[in-house]
Amino acid sequence: MQVLIDSPDSLLASFASGNEPGRLILVTGPSGSGKTRWCLALADYASILGIHVGGLVSPAAFEGDFKIGIDLLDLGCGAQRRLAVRRGESGNGQITEDWHVDDETLNWGNEILARSGACQLFILDELGPLELERGVGLTNGIGLIAARRYRLACVAVRLTLLDIAQSLWPWGEVFYVRSSHLLEAPA
Numbered sequence: 001m002q003v004l005i006d007s008p009d010s011l012l013a014s015f016a017s018g019n020e021p022g023r024l025i026l027v028t029g030p031s032g033s034g035k036t037r038w039c040l041a042l043a044d045y046a047s048i049l050g051i052h053v054g055g056l057v058s059p060a061a062f063e064g065d066f067k068i069g070i071d072l073l074d075l076g077c078g079a080q081r082r083l084a085v086r087r088g089e090s091g092n093g094q095i096t097e098d099w100h101v102d103d104e105t106l107n108w109g110n111e112i113l114a115r116s117g118a119c120q121l122f123i124l125d126e127l128g129p130l131e132l133e134r135g136v137g138l139t140n141g142i143g144l145i146a147a148r149r150y151r152l153a154c155v156a157v158r159l160t161l162l163d164i165a166q167s168l169w170p171w172g173e174v175f176y177v178r179s180s181h182l183l184e185a186p187a
Contacts, residue, residue: 022148024172026165027125027156035156036060038177039125042154043075046121054119054150056109056138058083058126070099072109075123076116081105094130094137101130106137113140118149126156132164145169 027035036059043053054076061069061082072083083106084099093103116122122144130137145153146169155172157165166172 021151023152024145024169025154026162026172026174027154027177028159028162028174029177030159033177035177036125039123039154039156043123052120053123054116055123056112056125057123072105074112081108096129109138110140113138113144116144120151122150122153124155126158127165128158128161132161142168
């Protein structure tokens, strides 16, 4: 099933309809389309509604208008660490086309995922080439999604990796995020 979505409120309405546990939404779109912003808005809106949220989100870190890194945010407690810096800067972990990914932060993220219990809403932004092509990165997230110990899970996946994600989780619904919409939780 593929759906174009503009806001998190319609998705959270499913909590009122009593959907079965284990519903999975694969949030996708082109690079820069707002998948992370959408996941953060969903977490904010769910918190306002009193929905227990767990998981990790990877917001960009900027200096002015320049993206200098990627952070890893624990939605359960609000702790945040630097996940990646531009290639060429010092680091101790995985290297991608543009980024040097910090192994210690990946380990921290995997520990959080390993300790994750059942929750109403689980968000993971993102599962990318490290996890889906190389078998490294936030790999505990892959098992957590398969275990289906959540009522609803939203997992951000790059459009170029969607086929791999769908082969791993064929029950997942695909939601496309459009870049023209900035999403905010209602006040």
